[in-house]
Amino acid sequence: MSATTSGVKGDGVRRLRRIPAEPGIWVFAILDMLIFAEMFGIYGWYRADHYEAFHAAQSTVIPAFGLAYTVILLTSSWLVVLAISAARRGALDVADKLARGGLALGVSFAVLKLIEYGTKLGQGITPVTNDFFMFFFVMTFVHLLHASVGIGVLVYMRRRIRALSPGVSSDAKSMGVIETCGIYWHMVDLLWIVLFALLYLRG
């Protein structure tokens, strides 16, 4: 834990601005998002070059899937935020239920994604069909891998919440770990919103 995260209350010392979670996770999140940003940039480049072809291919994507994922992930992220805040005030049962909800939604995102891949492949659409679907499959699959790791992270977060002592305000170190898990999940959510706009919304 960084010295800047020592949120000791009432110690009479002017508190430094607190960095949520462990500072190291921000190294990971920012570098990871940079790589996605690179992919988004290349996608934009290709799309501008072959606008008609991309537009035609995009019309076969079902926007309802995209909307469903967005709602699922946003709700999941919101439940995780509520779970962390419940854990912080020591309401562990509530926190556990909320985390379980966030986790269930995360799993349903992955299952729905596989169903969508199944329908696409069933129609004979694969990553080598055209450039749009190359980007579609690769970017959403890389995101799905992030989400799968995220599901593991949420399982771990739930275990850490259950390991806290009930009824007391949680210690800074455990809360740091729990928040770190939450930040990873929000990153998955944030990346999805960009993917949704790029791949599912027709401009």
Added chain:
Amino acid sequence: MTRSTPNEAEELEMTSTGRVDPDSYDRRLEWLGGWSGIAWVIICGGGFGASGLLPVWSPSTKPGELAAHLSDIKYQILIGMLLVLVGGLTFLLTWSLTLAYQIRKYANSSPLATGVLILTGLTGALIGMLCGVIGSAMAFRVDTLAPDTTQLLYDLIWFLFLIPWPPFMLWQTLTGFAILSDANKQTMFPRWTGYFSLWAGALELFSALSVFFYNGPFSYNGLVTFWVPGVSFFAWVLVMAIVQVRRLPLARAALAGESSTDQTPNDDTELQSIRIPSVAGI
């Protein structure tokens, strides 16, 4: 260690408490090992640069066109591959061993983790060697080989560079988890280097895409498939090696302080203050 001559005695290092450090040989090897990582980045990266093989040509290039180009830069390739062999094989070997040793010494002492780190590092060095050998063989015979055979050898260089990604991912993620474990004293490896390793390890996965596409950003010369894992791996070695070199004196001093605590509990107040309890800079 016996102090037979005054010169040897002079070479022995003094710690900040005035004690003689008996294993200055080990300290020097650790220092050289860290530097060999920096040397790897410069020599192996420079080797690929000097070979004229970068930027990589598209997998969908016509064999005749590719073979003619490779024939033009034959001697450049041979010299570049020589550098790749020095850097890719020798220095990656010394650096990966140093990393495994230092992870064990300063971060996590699990013997299994040490074993896996040594073996994955060895795998990385062998892959570097194979790139150099196949590249040399390709250039050596480029004037007499059928163009599609030359192209196959050319494919092999980049496939070797990219698609054996699983041990690399294991290497980097295991390093990351060892650094993030509670056992890590953080004197040598601050926690952010753990997250950095996990990030670099995750990006190795992009290499897997290269077998599916013949052009575009996901083919073996693509911006995503080639440059992302390639640059992140080189960046990982460079950043870790710089951390290893710069934090070595501090990490060793803290370790010496700890062992002296075991023997003489009241003797280490000065060294205690050297330990780095938080995520500080390099």
